[in-house]
Amino acid sequence: MDLQISVFLLFVLFTAGNGTIITAKSCALPNGCPSGSINLGIGKIASTCCNTNLCNSLDAPDPAIVPNGKKCYYCDGQSCSNTLSCSGSEESCFAATGKFESQPIAVKGCVSTSICNFVSIIGAFVDGVSCCSGNLCNSAKSVTQSFLFLCCSLLSFILLH
Known part of the structure; x- marks a missing residue:
């Protein structure tokens, strides 16, 4: 029998200022x-x-909300030039691109390095994923659409399958 690890996934979506x-x-x-x-700005x-x-x-632990000094870009609608203060163990920035229903998408934000180590797995589902360590290193290029569901789906797939 293979050893299995239990996992909590905690999704926090921010809509109209409420979580x-x-x-x-x-x-x-x-x-x-x-x-x-992974902090996407909107979730x-x-x-x-x-x-x-x-x-x-037990209940899942609350995610860290205390800013750690790192800043990354995140996407919101048509723009990926919004800046985000990272928190807790989110010591890297990331950018991912791909397509959803034939439309180009981009997702950017803050991420823990331990999640970045799974880039090769996530890369099978999107055109490109990259992580970087400098402030605002994930560039502010505009895109057609950003999509929170993509990251939620990818992380859920990796952890639950």
Whole structure:
């Protein structure tokens, strides 16, 4: 029997200034469970892993909200020139591009380095994913559309399958 790790996924969507929290719990293989978070400006996805029996029966821990000094660009509608203050373990910036229903999309924001280490897996679902470590290193290029669902789907797929 393969060892499995329990995982919490915590989705926080910011709409009209209010946060909506959605949690998911599951099991994953040890090498498929990065702990960390992705902050998209309009939403945040945090995953936490544990490795004891029924350890995910408790509530998921709240994601860190204290700014850590890192700044990255994020996309909102037609523009990817918005700046975002990263928090907690989000020490890298990221940019991902792809297509959804034949429309080009871009997603940018802050990310934990542990999540960036899964770029090769995520890269199978989108045209390009990159992580960088400097402030505002993920450039402010405008795009046709940005899409929170893409990142939620990709991270869920990686952690829950």
